[in-house]
Amino acid sequence: MRTAAKILLIVALLRPINLMAQEQEKEKPQEQKQQPKVAEKKTGRKHSTYFKGELAHWQQNIFGNNSLTEWKGNLFGSDYDLTSVGMEIESYFAKNHLLLSGWSAGYRKDDLRYADYGHMLYVKTFRVFDLKVIEIKTSAGGEWGMPSASFDKTRFNYDTDGSISYHHTYPVKNAPVPFVGVKRGGAFYPFGEISVQKRAGPIILETGMRVNVIEFGIDNYTIKNDHITYDFQNKKLPSPYLFASIGLRIP
Numbered sequence: 001m002r003t004a005a006k007i008l009l010i011v012a013l014l015r016p017i018n019l020m021a022q023e024q025e026k027e028k029p030q031e032q033k034q035q036p037k038v039a040e041k042k043t044g045r046k047h048s049t050y051f052k053g054e055l056a057h058w059q060q061n062i063f064g065n066n067s068l069t070e071w072k073g074n075l076f077g078s079d080y081d082l083t084s085v086g087m088e089i090e091s092y093f094a095k096n097h098l099l100l101s102g103w104s105a106g107y108r109k110d111d112l113r114y115a116d117y118g119h120m121l122y123v124k125t126f127r128v129f130d131l132k133v134i135e136i137k138t139s140a141g142g143e144w145g146m147p148s149a150s151f152d153k154t155r156f157n158y159d160t161d162g163s164i165s166y167h168h169t170y171p172v173k174n175a176p177v178p179f180v181g182v183k184r185g186g187a188f189y190p191f192g193e194i195s196v197q198k199r200a201g202p203i204i205l206e207t208g209m210r211v212n213v214i215e216f217g218i219d220n221y222t223i224k225n226d227h228i229t230y231d232f233q234n235k236k237l238p239s240p241y242l243f244a245s246i247g248l249r250i251p
Contacts, residue, residue, distance in 0.1 A: 047094040050204050052247030054086040054108070058150075060239055082111040082150045084118075090204075090247065092128075101128040101137075110148035118148035124193065139193035143212060146186050147171040151214070163224035172215040172234055189214050189236075195243075202249040212239045 059081035088106030103125045110118035124141025157165040177186035195208025213236050220231045 047092065049089065049091045049250045050247035051250055052088045052090055052106075052204065052206075052245045054084075054088060054106070054243055054245040056084040056086065056108070056210075056241050056243035058082050058084065058110070058239070058241040082118075082148055084108050084110045084241070084243075085112065088245070088247075096127070099127060100125050102126055104139075108143075111150050114149055117146050118150075120145035120147070122191070124191075126193075128197075133198075135197050135199065137193075137195045137197055137206070137208070139195070139210075140191070141193075142188060142190050144175055144186060144188045146177055146180075147214070151216075161224070163222055166219075166221040166223075168219040169216050172217050174215065187214070204247040204249070205245075206247075207242075207244040209240055209242055212241075213237070214239045 086106055086108035088104050090102065090104035092102040093100070103123070105123045106121070108120045108122065110120060120143050122141055122143040124139045126137050126139035129136040129138075152170040153168070155167045157167070159165070171187050173182075173184040173187055175186045175188040176184060180186070189212055191210055191212040193208060193210040195206050197204060197206035197208075215234055215236045217232070217234050222229045
């Protein structure tokens with residue numbers, strides 16, 4: 001009898017503890033439902049593609065030792081200046097890949113006076129830095145095609161000692177062009193670019209500077225007292241131009 005009484009006493013003491021544990025188990029799902037859901041983090045900008053039109057202007061002193069810095073009172077010097085128009089397809093990634101924000105490909109016509117020369121194709125990759133109000137874009141790529149005839153320039157200098165100097169510069173042809181008839185009728189060169197742009201709805205506006213690293217052939221002749229001296233060399237010169245473009249997002 002004493003053993004039975006002990007068992008009943010133990011059961012009576014454990015029953016409230018068991019009931020409390022059951023109540024706690026019932027309350028757990030409710031507590032979990034009451035917890036607020038954590039908002040999903042957005043992945044960033046959307047993938048987008050733009051069709052752009054461009055207007056550009058070249059003006060430079062290609063006879064200077066450093067044609068990017070030896071200016072002559074105007075923007076880049078005046079050994080040549082020409083206006084270019086172009087069009088471009090520009091694509092932005094949804095998020096950066098290998099530190100790049102996107103790529104673009106385009107066609108540019110240099111010097112509208114001539115139809116046979118000045119046709120250039122280019123491809124570039126770029127990185128965009130968002131400053132909220134505007135974006136800074138840095139780009140790098142390469143151009144290929146038939147440079148404008150305006151790059152082919154000749155200058156005569158007449159010195160006080162009676163000597164005459166003749167300087168001739170021209171872009172070096174280092175790449176083939178189909179249907180031209182010569183093995184190397186075109187040029188290929190790299191370029192770098194920095195610009196400021198604004199994307200507002202479906203419209204994109206951009207302005208900046210591109211610096212093309214063009215290889216020029218430079219021929220120098222000097223005639224003095226019926227004696228001719230000459231020097232031939234090739235130099236890769238930075239050749240900048242300013243541009244502005246406007247584009248529309250492609251649905």
